[in-house]
């Protein structure tokens with residue numbers, strides 16, 4: 001067995017990893033995933049750890065050979081890197097500025113996945129709705145969603161993650177008017193306090209975030225909107241946290257990933273000596289966001305692969321994570337088929 005460590009933190013802590021874990025064979029960064037097979041081979045041959053970090057992207061990751069876990073659902077990278085500078089995030093300093101793939105390349109990969117049996121595709125980027133900034137088309141993401149709507153055999157299109165400050169009406173319209181784009185939106189809030197958002201260097205404010213949520217629900221009443229929230233950001237006061245709770249109540253998120261702020265060395269927010277204060281806020285957040293819940297019937301694809309007798313299969317419904325009906329496959333219900341299933345009681349989508 002060989003061990004490789006890669007990604008943002010591997011890039012930042014390259015020397016430390018080899019020093020503290022001498023059994024690691026390869027350390028690689030965010031720009032050279034494609035070199036991994038060669039580095040593993042070299043580590044085997046030389047019997048020493050190989051560390052290779054490149055400063056810019058060599059090959060777009062999606063163009064590398066892939067072995068997919070499921071043939072029914074696939075991820076397609078549309079961009080890498082980010083032009084924002086959120087003070088808690090290490091991505092801008094390690095992944096660099098946004099690089100966009102050409103729409104033709106993205107669509108060719110989507111079509112290839114569908115030809116291999118995919119029903120569902122998730123478009124992936126650090127900041128999907130600024131897609132096009134590199135080739136100067138501000139409407140490129142909405143156009144890409146509509147183009148995915150034309151791909152025959154593609155039943156579901158999702159994307160992650162959009163940034164609230166770049167969320168434009170043309171994207172909401174493309175979502176609402178393209179039948180295979182799912183009514184689900186994962187849009188990170190991070191904080192409901194304008195003061196904290198400013199300190200995080202996130203350029204939208206509470207009112208704008210709520211306006212987007214309202215606009216999405218106007219066009220797609222059943223949309224399941226999910227989010228990310230950080231509690232205990234340095235300097236966050238009770239009043240700031242109360243503002244976050246207000247947004248959680250008003251936005252009625254279907255679900256949220258909530259994080260206690262933790263210092264990430266090398267980021268601007270880690271510099272001040274002010275500690276983050278959590279003080280039970282994560283629990284209060286969960287209580288505020290607890291869904292009222294109602295059961296709905298959704299259609300979700302069964303996962304593929306052999307299944308032990310009596311095991312249950314799971315899939316995602318149109319609204320995403322919260323719609324995960326358990327399904328039993330059988331002779332008349334092959335893997336990959338879209339089946340009607342009752343969703344467990346969960347967050348209200350509207």
Ligand code: SF4
Pocket residue numbers: 082083084085086089090091092126127163
């Ligand atoms: S938008 Fe996302 S990826 Fe970019 S800096 Fe902010 S948190 Fe990091």
